[in-house]
Amino acid sequence: MGVIYDAASRLLSRSPEVKPDVQDTYRTRPTATPEASALVMSTERARQGKNNALLYRNWSQNGEWVRAAINIRRDQVASAEWDIVPYDPDAKYDKGLAAEIRDLFTAPNPLIQSWRAYIGPIIEDLIVLDAGVIEKERTLGGDIAALYPVDGAKVFVSTIWDGDPAEARYFYRPLLNAPQEIPFLNEDMIYMMANPATNRVVGLSPLETLKLSIDAELTGSTYNARQVMNAAPDGIFDLGELARPEHVEKFRSYWAAEVSGRGALAFIGGTKGAKFIPFRESNRDMQYLEWLTYLVKKIAAVMGMDPLDLGLSADINKATAQVKDQQTEDRGLRPMLANVQDFNTREVVWDRSYGGRKNNLAFRFTRLNLKESIQKAQINQIALGGMPWKTVNEARRDDGRAPIGDPTGDENPFNKLMANTPRGLALVENVPDATEITTPPSTPDSQGGKPSGTADSSSSGKRPKEKEF
Secondary structure, X not given: OHHHHHHHHHHHHOOOOOOOOEOOOOOOOHHHOOOHHHOOEOOOOOEEOXXXXXXXXXXXXXXXXXXXXXXXXXXXXXXXXXXXXXXXXXXXXOHHHHHHHHHHHHOOOOOOOOHHHHHHHHHHHHHHOOOEEEEEEEEOOOOEEXXXXXXXXXXXXXXXXXXXXXXXXXXXXXXXXXXXXXXEEHHHEEEEOOOOEOOEOOOOOHHHHOHHHHHHHHHHHHHHHHHHHOOOOOEEEEOOOOOOHHHHHHHHHHHHHHHHOOOOEEXXXXXXXXXXXXXXXXXXXXXXXXXXXHHHHHHHHHOOOOHHHHOOOOOOOHHHHHHHHHHHHHHHHHHHHHHHHHHHHHHHHOOHHHOHHHHOEEEEEEEOOHHHHHHHHHHHHHHOOOOOOOOHHHHHHHOOOOOOOOOOOOOOHHHOOEEEEOOEEEEHHHOOOHHHHHOOOOOEOOOOOOEOOOOOHHHOOOOOOOOOO
């Protein structure tokens, strides 16, 4: 059955514009939706997808607080610096292969030519649906040719997959309400989850946990917006004891057409004295601000943030602000970065086309922001006693600058560690150590006139004078 799935899906997704050396051509592209009669109908319904995906997407677009939280996390991950580095720093690795994988993440496919544009939609789906999905496009030789973000709402996961690499694990449905689907092997699709569990094969997104809070926030915002836009408050308008039913109905029609708009206003008559009976006195009586603050705090907590990140200020000072800033990074951003880099390492860097785990390479986020770089530099300065730990060309490479001289030359001084000395800049290997500087002078020998305990300069073994630049 798997052979029929593969043959049918490849036949239906083939496009004449695609290069002939590409085997599995971007099968989840919008134009790849074939006719229903030509698709293989799935006879096995052991699938699980994301329920209410459209509802969660609607919340992410129309809920201001949710949208703010998503944008913060999305931009943080997209702007964090990353690199392809050795998994084991002490073992050998192929620099050319590392550069090839780095180029793949820099320009994942012909449609997306930057890391930011590639990772942004994936992070949003990871937050909204807990389903960050990526399709691997392969060449005829089985190498990865491109990476394409896929709508996580349209991907269903097999509930009976037992680890067989030849059995389809993921199923892409171009139309959610149609039974037609395109199967994918485990190695051809990446399905990122932040909250897996033993009782399901899909994740649990923060928006699923926040269902009641987001519903309440959107409903409350709509209600209060209506109170501001409408001319009439909520209540009952009593026209008094002389108002007959036909008078009340006439006045109601006039009010609805000329004054009230959509206000929740009722009319009665026949009672003594005209008066207005309000349903509520003010927004403060219903404690709307306190209620909204409570909802925002719950949204921030589930998102791994502090309410201060969402613009909800409180009584804080500089010290507490720094602590809160560090806490929100530790409990929200760093776990997400660790999850993303683990998936990228396991599913892409360790792909069989790159040699698997034996290539000794890994995807790693090197720093989050400039503040973290300063903190890391301060830690290194303390740990190394002020000694340099990076060469000039390494520092220039980290800043995106061209190296000075040959970046691989052993004789190039800018590829070596340098230090400031009282006599100027010198290579660390030529700087005398403490024992050479603090050795006390020897006393002259009574017989030979030379200091006792000294040898000829040719055999002294002393370091040469440091080279200045």
